[in-house]
Structure formats: structure tokens, C-alpha cells
Amino acid sequence: MTRGQRQLVVWVAAFAGIGLGALGIARWLSGTGNLARDMRERTLIDAETGTVFEHMPVPAGAPLPLEHPETGRTTLYPAERCHWNADGTAKLEPTYVLLNSYVGSDEPTACPDCGRDVVAHNPLPPDALMMDAARRDGG
Numbered sequence: 001m002t003r004g005q006r007q008l009v010v011w012v013a014a015f016a017g018i019g020l021g022a023l024g025i026a027r028w029l030s031g032t033g034n035l036a037r038d039m040r041e042r043t044l045i046d047a048e049t050g051t052v053f054e055h056m057p058v059p060a061g062a063p064l065p066l067e068h069p070e071t072g073r074t075t076l077y078p079a080e081r082c083h084w085n086a087d088g089t090a091k092l093e094p095t096y097v098l099l100n101s102y103v104g105s106d107e108p109t110a111c112p113d114c115g116r117d118v119v120a121h122n123p124l125p126p127d128a129l130m131m132d133a134a135r136r137d138g139g
């Protein structure tokens with residue numbers, strides 16, 4: 001091997017090393033990108049105390065119930081939102097409700113505030129009522 005050939009080998013090895021390093025960084029970045037995408041903010045409710053945790057980052061596909069950060073017990077369930085008032089009007093700030101079905105009961109879940117049935121992916125009141133609520137509560 002001539003001196004020139006040896007130098008060439010060193011340069012090729014160096015570039016290959018840089019390339020692999022860049023690939024690793026790109027993989028790592030895209031990996032953290034996926035992680036960020038797979039985290040969803042959810043509102044959770046503690047089955048034992050009724051405490052509501054708003055905007056908790058939850059990994060997609062995480063098994064439910066989730067662990068309570070203070071007690072370490074798996075008592076956190078997704079909270080359903082009820083935007084009804086007892087008088088039939090709507091409100092912007094929801095009442096958070098734990099569904100009976102999440103804790104092994106077949107009983108329908110009644111909202112503790114307005115008494116209406118609350119279901120999974122609980123629907124909003126009609127748009128007109130939400131608009132009234134926005135005018136009343138928001139302005």
C-alpha cells in the first residue's frame with residue numbers, strides 16, 4: 001500500500017464514520033418525533049377520590065387504568081365531559097365524569113351536576129346552545 005492509498009483508506013473510514021453518526025442522529029430525532037406524536041394529552045379522573053387531572057400526557061395505547069402519580073395505584077381513567085347545565089342550557093367548562101362502565105358496572109352513568117346520562121365520547125350539546133354558552137360565559 002502506498003502512502004497515498006493509506007491516506008485514502010483513512011479518509012473513507014472517517015467519512016463512513018461521520019455518515020453513520022449522522023444516520024444515528026437522524027434515527028434518534030425521528031424516534032423522539034414519534035414519541036411526541038404518540039403522547040396525547042388527556043383529562044383523567046381518579047376512581048377513588050374523583051380528582052381530575054387535566055392535560056395529562058398519556059402514551060398512545062397505554063393500558064388503562066393509568067397509575068396515579070401520588071398513590072402509585074392504577075386508578076386513573078379517561079374523564080368524559082358533560083357540557084350541560086341542569087336547566088337545559090349548555091356551559092363551556094365541562095363537568096368531568098367517570099363512566100361506570102370503566103369500573104366494571106353496567107349501570108348507566110349520570111352526570112353528578114345535571115343528572116343527564118353520560119356515555120363514552122360524550123356528545124356536546126347542540127351548536128346553538130354552545131354558542132349561547134360562549135356568549136354568556138365567554139363575553
Ligand SMILES: [Zn+2]
Nearest residue numbers: 082111113114
Ligand atoms: Zn352534566
